[in-house]
Amino acid sequence: MDTAPLPLFPLFADLRGRRVLVVGGGAVARRKLEPLLAAGARVVVGAPRLDADVAALWAEGRIEHLAGRFTPDWLDGAWLVVAATDEGAVNRAVAAAAEARRIWANVVDDLELSSYQSPARIERGPLQIAISSGGGAPMLARYLREKLETELDESIGALATLLLHERARIRQRHPRLPERRRFFEKLLAGPVAERFRAGDAAGARAAFESALGEAPPSRDIGTVALVGAGPGDPGLLTLRALRLLNQADVILHDRLVGPGVLALARRDAEFIEVGKQAANHHVTQDGIHALMLEHARAGRRVVRLKGGDPFVFGRGGEELEFLHAHGIAFEVVPGVTAALACAAYAGVPLTHRDHAQSVRFVTAHCKDSLDTLDWRALAQEKQTLAVYMGVAGLASFRDRLLAHGRAASTPFALVENGSRPEQRVVIGTLDRLPETAAAHAVQSPALLILGEVAALATTLHWFGTEPLQERVQVHFPEPVPAIADAA
Incomplete structure (x- = not known):
């Protein structure tokens, strides 16, 4: 049973003029006061005594003070409450009273009693980035905040302030969302941000006015990008693929494109699964063509997201021919094809100076495709076969290779869910493949x-669990020298 905690729902609260109760008047409470005051909250501190720093805030009129020990009526009119005392009984009483009144409560350093968590924050003017570990690993959240603090230039604050002040003008100039999105993408990649980084606020303003003054396009021009999603590990996406996923209006994705990859795409894009698998065409190829055409002609930016690489058994060529015939602009972003990724993640070099001087990519999904292969060439030694196929065809594949002279003792590695956390590698010899x-x-x-x-998977595996094998003697070449680069 999965006992992993559910993620918290991120929320930025408008606390301007709203009452927030902080129970506790010591150093812990003091750390909680500044962000609340900065957000414009009306902060009330309840505690028998206030330490010097908190008392100074009270003397300056920045906070109110309820003297004494906590009672539930302190929560009257509160929107949020923070329990920051060093007494567990008091903190529990605050949490219980808040829960009874449906008021969000944070109990410092007590995840179980808290109904909300205070995130680690990065501030750049009106722009805020909040990082939360769900309260379970606050030091990790702080570490990430420190990393991001060094990477996000202070000038982003000035840029955010400009865009906040000019929001109404931008919306008036570009009333339609797709058009407005394109304006922002062009603006943020242009000289406005550069001038702010250079400390030239006047130049940034002039660049903004110039960009805003450009006439919007008379009509949106749709495009299609064939993007390789790789075999499953989101870390194998190219930078160009990631950029297009964040610009896409529509994403037509294969069934095997994993949720980790899709999570990197724009959240408000339209996701359409068009997956195909043996004997179960969820959407036909003609249907995929029709969807690309429909959305591109509607002015949308379409990403056709394909597992592996679009041009390696991905029918990407057919899709480009269709787009070309209908006058739709396109581009292709290659991906790490399954053969390369599965071999790498299984510790199997596809070529090796001592064992394989060539590699063949083969697809064998059905009997008809098996009949078209050159079995005499495939049965030759000193080469590697990387076979994209349904596991149902393994017996026929084995029989034809043996019939054409491939040695029964030839090692194989079957890589299931290659590059994913659930990857498994099964090894053996050709005669026992199915x-x-x-x-x-x-x-x-x-x-x-x-x-x-394939025999090298036993010694060179590095990802996931160790290779599995049937309880039979498997021949592995001896000796196994170190892998050297090709001369």
């Missing part, structure tokens, strides 16, 4: 690597 796969219930998505190099 039986070994069945013994370990290998399922799609899985890639077959066949050749002498």
